[in-house]
Amino acid sequence: MSASEGVAARAVDVWKSYGSGDAAVTALAGVSVDLEKSRFTAIMGPSGSGKSTLMHCLAGLDDVTSGEVWVGDTKVTGLKDRGLTELRRDKVGFIFQQFNLLPTLTAEENITLPLAIGGKKVDKAWFDVVVDTVGLRDRLTHRPTQLSGGQQQRVACARALVSRPDVVFADEPTGNLDSQSGAEVLAFLQRSAREFGQTIVMVTHDANAASYADRVIFLKDGQIVRELLSPSADEVLDTMKHLDSVVAVPHV
């Protein structure tokens, strides 16, 4: 089985539990989801719902207890460290909540880091497009300590995009930012999906952030319980409020 056309990443009946015996905690309980190409998908849910775990499993940062994970046409499940590393390097981009940048490298070096690690040439034209889109042209020679939190996060976005990965995973990318900087980052992610066709998967618990997404998936107790398409912030907030009363629905 492979990921079908138009799907950038897919989870098939993914279970993930930590520990064993009485202490076992089930983080994901049979999650199946297709993440379509060129779409900006947000994964939402309360703390402990398993949203971060799902992202980690999809991105090859964590292994699954059972089920299968695919990125593009690569089967992630079963890959060894080397394969996972190459997957992360070539097929996936990351934006973390904080500590995205290496303090010893300039902004430009940070952006091109995944390419440098892989020994690949920088596509200069694409690099310029990305840098201009995030508005960092005049900050390229700065070190992270000389950049504001928002600028740092935009550098991280540029880094995630510059290698044209199959999927960019963003883990609470605006969690540490003020609302103005957060809005800039989110707008950029939205634009990347719409203008450049970049598939983006973002984990957040912020309803406002989720409202930038084309599709919002709601997780609760390790299961997908709802999803919304291009919702407003209020709709998302409303759904979150009522998650308690929602029963798990089968994957659509």
Added chain:
Amino acid sequence: MFKATIKSLLSRKLRLVLSALAVVLGVMFVSGSFVLTDTLQRSFTDLFSSAFANVDVSVSPKAEKGKEPEPLTPQAIDDVKAVPGVASAVGDVQGSARPIGKNNKVMTTGGAPRFGFNWTGTGQEKIRDGGRAPAADDEVVVGAYLASSGGFEVGDDIALLTLEPKKTFKITGVFEYAGGRESLGGELAVAFTQPVAQKLLLGQENVFSGITVTAANGTSDDALRDAVAAKLGANYDVKTGATLAKEQADQINEGLKFFNYVLLGFAGIALFVGIFIILNTFSIIVAQRTRELALLRSMGASRGQVIGSVVMEAFVIGLIASIVGLGAGVGVGALLAKIFSSLGGSSLQLAGIGVPMSAVISSFAVGIVVTMIAAVTPALRASRIAPVAAMREAATPDRPLTKITITGALVAAAGGTALGFGFQQASLPLIFGGILVAFVGVALLTPVLSKPMVSLIGRLLSWSMPGLLGRRNSARNPRRTAITAAALMVGISLITGVSVVLTSATKSIEKLASGQLQTDLIISGEGQMEGRPATFGPDVLTKIEKTDGVESAVGWSSDGVLQGEDQMFGIAVTNMPALKTMFALKPESGDLVQLKDDQIGLPEDLATDKGWNVGTQVSLQLAKASAPKTFTVAFVWAKSQVLQGAIVLPPSASKEFRSDGIGQAFVQVKPGTNVADVQKRVEPLLADNPEITVQDRSGFVKQTTSQFDTVLLMIQILLALAILIAVLGVINTLALSVIERTRELGLLRAIGMRRAQVMRMITVESVVISVFGAVLGLAVGLALGVATVQALKDQGISELGFPWMTMVQYLVVAAFVGVIAAILPAIRAARLNVLDAIAYE
């Protein structure tokens, strides 16, 4: 607060182990030195008390200064026998006797004596079954140790070197000591019949070197000594066996004490390096604990309590490290004593291993004090952190390096000045103190140097992304990199300094040999035989002179010569004109011609020193002359690198030397003659003197300078510990940096850095630090070496030579060391779980 300290210590076991290891090694060296010397001292004391077990009182002739003691006559023995309370008085004959092994080489020991004596049957030596005492002139009995180590048995022939050249004897028996002991302390002993012993060992008939006296029942050793001394008068030394044993043991122990100081010196260097490592470890730990300490401060802990917490941590680490180090030191000391006792077949019977108080006290003092000294600076820094600033934390701010640089320059200058004065006044404490202070100064300067140097070294290694990251990481915290590198600098600079001095010395000797020695063959004894060089008969020199192809030959016998109270070195030269040509000597005044029997010649500086000129009359006491004799100065030769401080005597003077044998001789071959051919013809003439070698000029230089290699090797081994500790420092710094950069590593792995690339990154950082340390060490070592050579210019090191090849080797070794040091931290970094690492606080 105390509880918090202990908890924090225990939660960081790895850091605890790493920072304690440097102290453990240093303390191990200190206590090991004490245990080793203590064990050896007690072993030698035991050895001599068993050697003199059968001696109640011993009589020996008293030596007048500068004169050979008159040997004892049989009359003296009779006199002693007549003393009331004497049970027996036996005349001893003892002197140097070197056995030649079955491989035709002179047998050697690891420092134990090789001697012959007269077989009296009254000593503690017992002949083993199947043997008998020597009865004929060509019969000997040999010690069991000689027999076993040389493969000799009763009935075998054995060749011996004594005052006379090689002579062959038949072995009639093998003797051992009580309990079947082969030897007392690895000595090679052989016994002759009395007349033969007297002739071969003392060179005279019917004389003795001492008397062994035993007391009759009821007479104490002290009373007997006094009675014998009263009977014999002032010309004899009369001592009890116990006193003799103590004197001889003390003499050896004095030497061991010096050996101990040398070891402790190296232990000191190792600990000095250890201070750097501990200082660095504590700085890093404190930096990483900034938040924890700030939390304590914000909860109301005073500055004093924070300092106390860090110092307390140091105390605990120091204490534990001292205990472990002491234990390890006892083991190492015992092991070394064991190796020492079997070294070169010296088979010294070891007294039990003991732990002297000095080892315990010094271990704890050194271990705890060193650790606490190293922790003071980080503790003070920790206490200055404002609580809120620390809670916010993030990156450690780059503090300006101005203050540390100025301090470093001042300290280095102070060290250099002390070193200069030290050389001027030839004061060892000033020299060593100066070097240590200079090291501290340079270490303080290293942070400033580290930026340009690290980027330069790093550039060579950073062709790939991991390399670039590694290089940037090593430049990240100049202080940390600098201190780590400075620790490596200490060992490497000391070795480099010594290498420069030895290379310069070798070069000087080579220049001397090629420039001033116009001689083709050099004939000399191998080292010293019980205080005197091996010699060969003057008749052999005559034969050499007549050998086909020899243009001229000159030799000398040497001995101490006394002028008033001044001991001088005299040589009786057989052929002065030949010596003049071969050594390129130039007259300062007078003509360098053959001396008459009452003339002497001097070098310029000695003449100036003494205020003597041609025509000055000088009274000299020769060893075997009954009274001083007057000589007239016939010539003074201009300052030369050879024959420094020697006074030339006429050939006839050798008759009044302790030995008239030739110790050194030089041959010039006829023009157009092949030196090797002549060497082949000369060598057989010396076949009976296996301790004498014939060498051409280059062989002679090689032999003379080969001892430098041994010195260098020993210093390298001793400094290896300092370098090992420095390597631990590199590992430590890297390991702590890996912990500190856990999240960074996690990020790198998350965005696709392979494990091998992570390891390469850490390795580059390690190699950059190591090579930086090596480069610093080479630079400082060169400076030290050049300064030393300048200071020794007057002592014969006239040339400056640089050990380039050796230096390149050190650099390569340093790079290799960097790779090794990176292994564990790199594996640790590569194994990090990506998710945990990213979430790491």
